[in-house]
Amino acid sequence: MLAILSLVTVPAISNTTLLAGTKVHVGVSVPAAQQVSMEEIQFGDWDRLLKRYVDQDGNVDYASWKQSAVDTRSLDQFLSRPSTANAQTQASGKVKLAF
DSSP states (O other), X not given: OOEEEXXXXXXXXXXXXXXXXXXXXXXXXXXXXXXXXXXXXXXXXXXXHHHHHBOTTSOBOXXXXXXXXXXXXXXXXXXXXXXXXXXXXXXXXXXXXXX
């Protein structure tokens, strides 16, 4: 599955209408034979990272996160996982909501 995100260009000092930008591909294209059910995507690493770097008010300590090579790699690895999910497979309501 390949997610596509359309970005919008916002003029810095203007009240003009927003213009559609170019399409940006997020994630990787995964062959159907290598896709997995959304149920198989694990969020443990994501949860651990959020608990470590996000405070109770929702503020993210980006500077500390960026200084940790291990946690930066964990984030990169986690962010690649949703690309392997096949949205056409059966999944619970909670899992569908996560996507």
